[in-house]
Amino acid sequence: MSVERYGMAVRLKQEKRDFYLENHRKVWPEVLTELKKIKVKNYSIFLKDDFMFGYLEYEGNNFDRDMEEMQKIPIVNEWTVLMIDCFNPFPNHEKNNSWVMMDQIFFMK
Numbered sequence: 701m702s703v704e705r706y707g708m709a710v711r712l713k714q715e716k717r718d719f720y721l722e723n724h725r726k727v728w729p730e731v732l733t734e735l736k737k738i739k740v741k742n743y744s745i746f747l748k749d750d751f752m753f754g755y756l757e758y759e760g761n762n763f764d765r766d767m768e769e770m771q772k773i774p775i776v777n778e779w780t781v782l783m784i785d786c787f788n789p790f791p792n793h794e795k796n797n798s799w800v801m802m803d804q805i806f807f808m809k
Contacts, residue, residue, distance in 0.1 A: 707802035708754040716786035730775040738766040
């Protein structure tokens, strides 16, 4: 099975910084369980000023479908709704107030 790598970016609202960081120090275990069920691993989030970069590896068969299906799970949707208010749209993506996917331009094995 191949591993797909995904990078994503978003901007964090300054007034929500402490809230977001505190919640990510103790992510709900049910949300992590659901991510693992769909074969997400090595999920990391990095923060510099208001810029956040997320990285994850996916070993499933259909990333978009799995992400869409996962959002239908009540506990995952509840987490998403709670976190979405922490974000400012990424530049040039004003209609999307969540993570935007990045293009991989280099990978070293």
